[in-house]
Amino acid sequence: METSLSLSDIGKDPITFSTGELAKQANGSVSVSCGDTVVLATACMSKEPKEPKEGIGFLPLFVDYQERTYAVGKIPGGFFKREGRPKDIEILTSRLIDRPIRPLFPEGLTHELQVIAMVLSSDGKNDPDVIAINGVSCALTISDIPFNGPIGAVRVALAQDEFIINPTYEERQSSDLDLVVVGRDDSVLMLEGKFSQIDEKIIIDAIKFAHPFIKKIISLQKKLADKVGKKKVSVKVAENNSQLEKVIREKMEPKVKDLYGKGNKEEKSETAKKLISSIHEELLGDNPELTVNEVKNVFFLLEEEVMRTNILEKDMRPDGRGLKEIRPIDCKVRVLPRTHGSAIFTRGQTQALAVITLGTSSDEQLIEALEGKQYKNFMMHYAFPPFSVGEIKPLRGPSRRDVGHGALAEKALSSILPTKEEFPYTIRVVSEILESNGSSSMATVCAASLSLMDTGVPIKAAIAGIALGLVKGKDKYKVLTDIAGIEDHYGDMDLKIAGTKKGVSAIQMDIKIDGLSFEILEQAFDQAKEGRHFILEKMAKALEAPMPALSKYAPKIKSFKIDQDKIGTVIGPGGRMIRRLTRDYNVSIDIDDETNTVSVVAQTEDDLERAIMQISNLVRDIEVGDVYEGKVERLVNFGAFCEIVPGKSGLVRISEVSDTFVKDVNDVLKEGDIVKVKVIGIDPQGRINLSIKQA
Numbered sequence: 001m002e003t004s005l006s007l008s009d010i011g012k013d014p015i016t017f018s019t020g021e022l023a024k025q026a027n028g029s030v031s032v033s034c035g036d037t038v039v040l041a042t043a044c045m046s047k048e049p050k051e052p053k054e055g056i057g058f059l060p061l062f063v064d065y066q067e068r069t070y071a072v073g074k075i076p077g078g079f080f081k082r083e084g085r086p087k088d089i090e091i092l093t094s095r096l097i098d099r100p101i102r103p104l105f106p107e108g109l110t111h112e113l114q115v116i117a118m119v120l121s122s123d124g125k126n127d128p129d130v131i132a133i134n135g136v137s138c139a140l141t142i143s144d145i146p147f148n149g150p151i152g153a154v155r156v157a158l159a160q161d162e163f164i165i166n167p168t169y170e171e172r173q174s175s176d177l178d179l180v181v182v183g184r185d186d187s188v189l190m191l192e193g194k195f196s197q198i199d200e201k202i203i204i205d206a207i208k209f210a211h212p213f214i215k216k217i218i219s220l221q222k223k224l225a226d227k228v229g230k231k232k233v234s235v236k237v238a239e240n241n242s243q244l245e246k247v248i249r250e251k252m253e254p255k256v257k258d259l260y261g262k263g264n265k266e267e268k269s270e271t272a273k274k275l276i277s278s279i280h281e282e283l284l285g286d287n288p289e290l291t292v293n294e295v296k297n298v299f300f301l302l303e304e305e306v307m308r309t310n311i312l313e314k315d316m317r318p319d320g321r322g323l324k325e326i327r328p329i330d331c332k333v334r335v336l337p338r339t340h341g342s343a344i345f346t347r348g349q350t351q352a353l354a355v356i357t358l359g360t361s362s363d364e365q366l367i368e369a370l371e372g373k374q375y376k377n378f379m380m381h382y383a384f385p386p387f388s389v390g391e392i393k394p395l396r397g398p399s400r401r402d403v404g405h406g407a408l409a410e411k412a413l414s415s416i417l418p419t420k421e422e423f424p425y426t427i428r429v430v431s432e433i434l435e436s437n438g439s440s441s442m443a444t445v446c447a448a449s450l451s452l453m454d455t456g457v458p459i460k461a462a463i464a465g466i467a468l469g470l471v472k473g474k475d476k477y478k479v480l481t482d483i484a485g486i487e488d489h490y491g492d493m494d495l496k497i498a499g500t501k502k503g504v505s506a507i508q509m510d511i512k513i514d515g516l517s518f519e520i521l522e523q524a525f526d527q528a529k530e531g532r533h534f535i536l537e538k539m540a541k542a543l544e545a546p547m548p549a550l551s552k553y554a555p556k557i558k559s560f561k562i563d564q565d566k567i568g569t570v571i572g573p574g575g576r577m578i579r580r581l582t583r584d585y586n587v588s589i590d591i592d593d594e595t596n597t598v599s600v601v602a603q604t605e606d607d608l609e610r611a612i613m614q615i616s617n618l619v620r621d622i623e624v625g626d627v628y629e630g631k632v633e634r635l636v637n638f639g640a641f642c643e644i645v646p647g648k649s650g651l652v653r654i655s656e657v658s659d660t661f662v663k664d665v666n667d668v669l670k671e672g673d674i675v676k677v678k679v680i681g682i683d684p685q686g687r688i689n690l691s692i693k694q695a
Helices: 088-104 128-142 169-173 200-228 242-259 265-284 292-314 400-414 440-455 485-490 518-542 564-571 573-585 605-619
Strands: 003-007 015-019 028-034 037-049 061-067 111-121 152-159 162-165 177-183 188-198 329-333 341-347 350-359 365-369 372-376 378-383 426-435 464-472 477-481 493-499 504-511 556-561 587-592 597-602 627-636 639-645 648-653 674-682 688-691
Touching (some): 003 200, 015 200, 028 128, 037 128, 061 088, 061 128, 088 111, 088 128, 088 400, 111 128, 128 152, 128 200, 152 169, 152 200, 162 200, 188 493, 200 504, 200 518, 242 265, 292 464, 292 485, 329 518, 341 518, 350 440, 378 400, 378 440, 400 426, 440 464, 440 518, 464 485, 464 518, 556 605, 564 573, 564 587, 564 605, 573 587, 597 605, 639 674, 639 688
Parallel strands (some): 378 426, 648 688
Antiparallel strands (some): 003 015, 015 028, 028 037, 037 111, 152 162, 152 177, 177 188, 188 504, 329 341, 341 350, 350 426, 365 372, 493 504, 556 597, 587 597, 627 639, 627 674, 639 648, 674 688
């Protein structure tokens, strides 16, 4: 029997949670509707625990979000008429669901878990992503799967200085703030946002505005769980041999403490490897079943405890920095000779190479989404090769992490880009991570900002990104600026904030604890602002403003508008005119019917200007007194016919060829000559009379 509960005061459409009718064999199943958008969320857990693989201690959780085109009454495009590999938006939404729920499962749980959110119907108005987060939380809450929830998620926009909860797609288009907030009754779990360089205080206010609505969504899930929720099962969690762990600890702890704060990443890794090996060999005689992995796990536990204790008690970070201190920064631009723009940003042992390629409107990316088709003229791609962390792995396509980091950097950079009218190029940025030890996504933002300026893209301002961490004890906490890899791994928060000197443009926050207070958030935002300004000053020493001219290797593009009734003239019958212009001037021409804009692309400025001049002549009305560069097409005994614009010719009579007497026009002109001519008359039939001597 179906059970439903609704909430009517969140956004323009009520949110309804229903269970008991669909997917009843899952551990938990809930359909969530908002308007005519419906998402089915399911949660399943394996009946037996999975044996942990050697050296792997993470939760075996699989999160998938799927959009079916039938949800908007469409058949998939392309040769195969069914959905294929996940689209970027599906990967990004899967991550959006994964990040807040992952910390809420019991530590040491080794049962395989899978949550799937399927969009069954979409009204093109309400975004399914936030609905999916709430659906998954509810499915887990009413299931028998151990889960420390529920959680609630909302989206916030800003219009005319007022916050909007769960805005429509249309409302988000005109908003300076697009923020997803996920939380619990008394804390915040996750943030994901894109902004138009706004002040940190406005973002904090938006989070505080969202929280009461989050509590209402949580309350609704609890009511549904009270009605139909299953009793949580008791599951086996992975445990160490406590007696053996105690022996390993006694031998290893002094040495781990002695290692703290000494050497770089590689040196520490090598020393740790030797220590683990020696302890294993020493204890193997009395414990023949002892594995290296068991010793390694104890080492990791000790390393985490030592790091957290030193930070909380002594303000002492693993590399000796102060809590707000940023690692050494080095910036270089124009590092590659034949690309359109390039830059390297190095911060400590994290290094990003950003390379820009400029293209035309034909290079824009077509995206078929549930809300409709759209074209992107800015693409940000992030790549994380295994050598960046000294590893060996097969090279495959972009991972979920690659897609997520690229999308975050794209959000950050989009607020500083010129409009298409100001800069009619398609822009692709590729960030190659050459080294990584913490926050390569924010290094990507910095490198991309420098490379855009190196290219000559007229960005509104330079932009930088920084990652903040947290170590939280029972009665105290410490916020860390510019976290390294170990601080991210053993810490409680990864807060990435990117922005200009004016304000924030993107934010992403994940935590490993069950929530953050507003006090911690406000301190983290303040430290991030201070750190971001410091990095921007370092970047300005390498390049302060965009280069005045584009690379000579970049295509030359100019766009201009023409009257709608002249578009056919430029195209010509059967496209003959536009093909001729393309061939004669070595250019490509694109016409946007909606905006009446003509874009001309050439490899040289000379070809570009000549083509533009011809198109301008072609679409303007020919009037007496106008002067043109004409091409002699045909000689006759009474003069010469000259083409003044493609497809339009006039007659230069022999008397108008020269100031002096001309007996034979062949003595003065030949076919193919380029001459300056003036329009001296247009008869009622539209025939044009030209003069060379008057020009």
